[in-house]
Amino acid sequence: MEANGSQERQPRHGSLSADHESQQLQPGDARSNSKGGWITFPFLAVAMLGLGVARGGATSNFVVYLVKKYNVPRVDAAQISSIALGCLSLAPVGGAIVADAFFGCYPVVAVAMVFSVLALVMFTLTASLRCLRPASCPLDAAAGRPCELATTGQMAALYAAVFMLCVSAGGARFNQATLGASQFDAAADRDVLFNWYFARFSIPDNVSWALGYAISGAASVAGLAALLAGTPYYRRPAAQGSPFTGLARVAVAAARKWKVNLAAASEEQRFYYGRRGAGSAGDKDGDDVSDGTSSLAAPSDSFRFLNRAALITDGDVAPSDGSVFRPWHICTVQEVEDFKTVLRILPLWTSSIVLSVAFGTQINFTVLQALAMDRALGGGFTVPAGSMTVVVLVSVVVSLVLLDRALLPLWRRLTGHTPTPLQRIGAGHALAVLSLAASAAVEGRRMATVREEAAANDPAWVSPLSATWLVLPLALAGAGEALYFPGGVTLYYEEFPPPLRNTSTGMVAVIIALGFYLSTALVGVVRHATAWLPDNNMNASRLENLYWLLAVMVAVNFVYYLLCAKLYKYQKVGK
Structure with a gap:
């Protein structure tokens, strides 16, 4: 994928990075031997899992929560979800800057975990107390029966919970990865940490909204407890200034x-x-x-x-x-x-923005697709629409296990070297194109059933097509994430100068945030310029056209990425 087979490292000049590195714990000194290492991994893994469950529990069903409990029109709910997810993704950049400049990673992560607990408490209250949400509006309500809209105070309570979740994500999401990486001296050990950092998953809501949020809150408390329990064992590099x-x-x-x-x-x-x-x-x-x-x-x-x-x-x-x-x-x-x-990496960084736009759009509209499909699995059990996105998370976990335990060792035996970060990112780009094409094909089949039953004017009609058809595109999306997100974090962490390493892991957060915000803008343009996305009737939509548009955009962007990868020369990776 990269034409520059050589990975020359440029000469090291001067003392800025040397001074920074000298202030860190070195592998040979006594403090390094007594702190850090694999003894910290269980504590950090549970903390990462707790944060992942909290964030996933609050966001995986957020579109459905807005539709069912706050009576928000479906496409508007997808837009609100994109903005919230953009905030959750952009906040880690501020958290990385605060950690770099003032406090270091550990205290920032600890405070962020506290905010995670508070956020889930607030989400649980909005799901439990009737005064914090409008009266229920059945999805099959007659067209002439307007649903009660949420009051300003009710929306403020919900947005307060989202804000606290953003603060939590800002302080912990990528600082956790940097804190974990600082516990290990070997690059191979850091690669394992980065891979499993992206293997966090969420528990879907299957019983009630309040119970689902309470479970996520309990997991967040467990994560905070694990983080604090490991305090005596952590290396805690000091802040180095902005x-x-x-x-x-x-x-x-x-x-x-x-x-x-x-x-x-x-x-x-x-x-x-x-x-x-x-x-x-x-x-x-x-x-x-x-x-x-x-x-x-x-x-x-x-x-x-x-x-x-x-x-x-x-x-x-x-x-x-x-x-x-x-x-x-x-x-x-x-x-x-x-x-x-930093300037050399920027073109590669920009090549991931379109990928993030496509992923954010695909995830939100997949939930709306699931609402209009048969989600029964037999025995009277119906899969919650928002829980379909858990397929992505499961796919990430399975893909990372296969990569670490089978595919990467096989690659090393066949080629004599480990795949570079750019090769992993490129493979993720290719899978993203396939995932979007699969989503378009599934939506085309769903709309065929709508036309067969002449149900385009009935927004409550549910297609007999099984929602399990959505598993393939979501699994491909998860496999792509398992390749390009850890690959991106590894590239930025290893290539960026030491003073920028906390911020470097936040580069992925900026990409994700831009993706969600630009996804909101793209959907707004599509709604204005076409009739593909009616407000509250998926059976009259042309969602497959949007998916094909995204697939073409990602394919063209893949060509741009290949050009950037061909021209880029590694500075440190592999050294």
């Missing part, structure tokens, strides 16, 4: 020195590598100073215009020890290289 300050300084310093002639400057001026005696990743003696005559490598030629930020000009640094006088005029070479690393 990771974005250094990036901003590079941009500002390069802009201020825009008129400097780099070709002439390379002979007459020196590049700044850090304060004298600070040391570097490759120099144990601490002799790499701001003196440009040292043997340190010059900045790389890619994005060469940024190298101006590391040029020493009059008044930038002290001649005696290299300390910085004007921090927004000068940066170390390593800070410049870190900024370049």
Whole structure:
């Protein structure tokens, strides 16, 4: 998938990342041997599972909850769900920044788990207390019988629960992965952690809304207890300050020195590598100073215009020890290289946005499809429509087990190397196209039964087509997730500079959030421009057209991804 078979690592420059790494627990020191390791895995796994159950229990049936308990029109419910899921996905970016800049991962995760418990308590109250929701409106109500709408106060109570869940996701969702990764020294162990981080699943609601939320709340309490119980064993790297300050300084310093002639400057001026005696990743003696005559490598030629930020000009640094006088005029070479690393990854990152848009749209509308299909499994048991999405989560778990225990070892035996993150992400893209095509085919078959029975004008009519036909597209979607999400987290975590590692795992969160928000916008455009999505009648819809549109978009985006992957050169993965 990548044409650049070589995975050269660029020379390490300066002291920024070296200083950051030196502040972390090193594999050889006593503290590292007494803290972290596999003893922490059970505690972290239960905490991750507890958070996954809480989030899944609150969101997997959210569309159905809005339709059945708050009398929200179906397509509007899908839109509201997308906005809520976007919030749940974007909040982890803020949580990663807070952890990086101020508190570190562990306290942020602990507080977030408390908010998870509070959120599920609030969801349970909305499901239990009649005063917090409108009167029930049967789905087969006559057209002339309007349903009671929720009051502002009732919606405020529901949105308060969603807000607390967003705070919980913001603090814990990706900081959990970073906290877990910091417990292990070997990259292979971190890969296992990242894989199982995405194997969390939710318990569907089969009995009552209140009981379903209560079960999720109990799981969240268990997760919080497990996290706290493992406290004596965790490595707890300290916060390193805002990771974005250094990036901003590079941009500002390069802009201020825009008129400097780099070709002439390379002979007459020196590049700044850090304060004298600070040391570097490759120099144990601490002799790499701001003196440009040292043997340190010059900045790389890619994005060469940024190298101006590391040029020493009059008044930038002290001649005696290299300390910085004007921090927004000068940066170390390593800070410049870190900024370049972020720029190199951005095209790959953008290639995942369309994938996330398609996934968010597919999940929400699959729930609406299930509401209009036969969900009986025999024995009087009917599968809740929202619980159909659990197929995705089960598929993720099964796919990760197969990958870890069978497919990846087989790949290594056949090829002599492990699949790269880009190869895993690319395979996920391909499965996403197949999943959307399968969803379109299933919806086409459902609409065929609608036409056979002339039921297009009856919104309450349920197709005799079994909802189990939705298992195939959902299973393909889950298998795709098991490939591209862990692959993406591994790529960002390993390739990003150490000061940005908490934030790097949040890059996936931004992709997911953008996907849900853009999904809302896409559905809005489709509703405005076509008659494919009527408000409250799936039997008069042309949902299969939307799925085919998404399949084409993802296929075209796959070509863009392949181009980005071909041009990208790994900096650290595999080293």
